[in-house]
Amino acid sequence: MRKKIVAGNWKMNNTLEEGQKLTSEIVNMVNDEVNEDVTVILAAPFTHLTMVKSGISAASKVYLSAQNCSEHASGAYTGEIAAAMLNSVGAEYVILGHSERREYFSETNQQLATKVDIALENRLTPIFCCGESLEIRENGDFVSFVCNQINESLFHLSEKEFSKIVIAYEPIWAIGTGLTASSEQAQEMHAALRSFISDKYGNVIAENTSILYGGSAKPSNAPELFACEDVDGGLIGGASLKSRDFVDIVKSF
Ligand code: PGA
Numbered sequence: 477m478r479k480k481i482v483a484g485n486w487k488m489n490n491t492l493e494e495g496q497k498l499t500s501e502i503v504n505m506v507n508d509e510v511n512e513d514v515t516v517i518l519a520a521p522f523t524h525l526t527m528v529k530s531g532i533s534a535a536s537k538v539y540l541s542a543q544n545c546s547e548h549a550s551g552a553y554t555g556e557i558a559a560a561m562l563n564s565v566g567a568e569y570v571i572l573g574h575s576e577r578r579e580y581f582s583e584t585n586q587q588l589a590t591k592v593d594i595a596l597e598n599r600l601t602p603i604f605c606c607g608e609s610l611e612i613r614e615n616g617d618f619v620s621f622v623c624n625q626i627n628e629s630l631f632h633l634s635e636k637e638f639s640k641i642v643i644a645y646e647p648i649w650a651i652g653t654g655l656t657a658s659s660e661q662a663q664e665m666h667a668a669l670r671s672f673i674s675d676k677y678g679n680v681i682a683e684n685t686s687i688l689y690g691g692s693a694k695p696s697n698a699p700e701l702f703a704c705e706d707v708d709g710g711l712i713g714g715a716s717l718k719s720r721d722f723v724d725i726v727k728s729f
Contacts, residue, residue, distance in 0.1 A: 478686045480702075481642060481709040482726045483517035483541060483603060484716025485571060485690075486524075495524045499531035501719035506535055512729055514709070517541045517603075518716075519571050522557050529566040541569035541603065544577055547590040559591075559598035570595050571711075573605045573629065575648045585628035592629060596637055603642045603711065604630060605690070606669075610649035618647075622665060623672045631676055638677050643669065643687045644711040650691025652713060659700045659707075662689045666706035695721050698728035 490498060499518065506516055519541035520528045532538040546556040562570060572595065573588045583591075588604070595602045606625040608618040622645065630641060645665050647657050657665075666687045674682035689701050690711035701707050709729075715721040 478684045478708055479515050479642075480513065480729055481515045481517060481686050481688055482722075483519055483569070483571075483644075483688065483709075483711050484722050485519045485543065485574070485711055485713050486521060486716060487543070487576070487713060488521060489717055490521070490524070492524060492527060495520060496527055496531060498717065498719055499528050502722060503532055503535040503538060505719060505723040506537055506726065509723060510537060510726055512727070514726055514729060515539060516726055517569055519543050519569070519603075525562070525565045525567055539568045540566055541571060542567050542600075543571045543574070545570050545572070545591060545595060545600070547587055547594060549594060559594045559600055562600055563598040567600060569603055569642070570600045571603045571605060571644075573625070575605060575607055575646060575651060579648075585625055588629040589632060592633070592641070596633075596640060601640055601642060603644050603688070605644045605646050605711070607646040607648050607651075607691070613647065613649060619665065619668045622669065626669065626672065635677055635681060638673075639681050639684065641685065643685060644690050645669065645687060646690035646711060648691075652692070654692050656692045656694075656697050656701075657689070659704050662701055662707055663704040666704065670706050693725060695724035695728065698725045702728050 516538045542562045545559045572591050577583045606622045608621045612621050670682045686708040688709045688711045693710045694715045
């Protein structure tokens with residue numbers, strides 16, 4: 477059985493104090509209200525990781541993620557954060573290849589393959605993001621584009637390594653725009669990705685890979701998205717900054 481996961485991507489939002497309040501509200505609501513077996517992940521800015529780690533210690537379902545890591549192990553890379561550092565402050569997950577990193581920081585599939593390796597070496601579970609632009613969606617090449625992202629960044633992994641990966645499909649045209657992929661569009665892509673993974677790693681690994689949807693997910697559309705056979709949860713941006721909305725999404729399975 478693959479894991480059901482809801483991850484909140486705070487992006488570059490919240491002061492330490494605001495993040496602390498949000499963390500404690502989420503932990504309390506998850507402890508009180510969530511009976512389902514769902515893995516809840518908070519992807520906080522680097523400066524907040526230690527605080528969030530201590531805030532979630534009382535919640536059995538809540539885990540810590542970073543939003544990026546360096547492709548280098550250590551050394552003279554001013555301003556960068558190494559995977560080993562994330563592990564040392566208690567992060568369990570790291571988001572890699574978010575479309576904002578790809579677009580604003582020119583991250584390539586090849587560079588992301590290196591980041592995936594270094595994350596795994598440091599016992600971090602990559603939440604690997606993929607997704608197409610509106611232009612590619614309208615061209616009709618979206619399935620092969622997204623499969624190619626997976627191929628170039630993940631298919632060098634061994635079966636054992638790949639089985640640790642979480643995938644997040646986030647159509648760029650739906651991120652922060654209020655436009656959500658329809659449940660049919662999400663299901664189509666998720667099923668295509670699972671079959672692509674199955675061709676490479678076999679059916680058992682494909683069936684056990686959690687594939688999350690991201691892009692303007694909110695309490696009103698999460699139940700329909702999460703009801704899709706191949707949608708195993710969500711990567712939530714805007715709505716993860718409001719505890720009530722975020723926990724309502726967690727409860728949408
Ligand atoms: P959004 O962001 O929910 O605000 O669209 C999702 C993401 O970028 O991970």
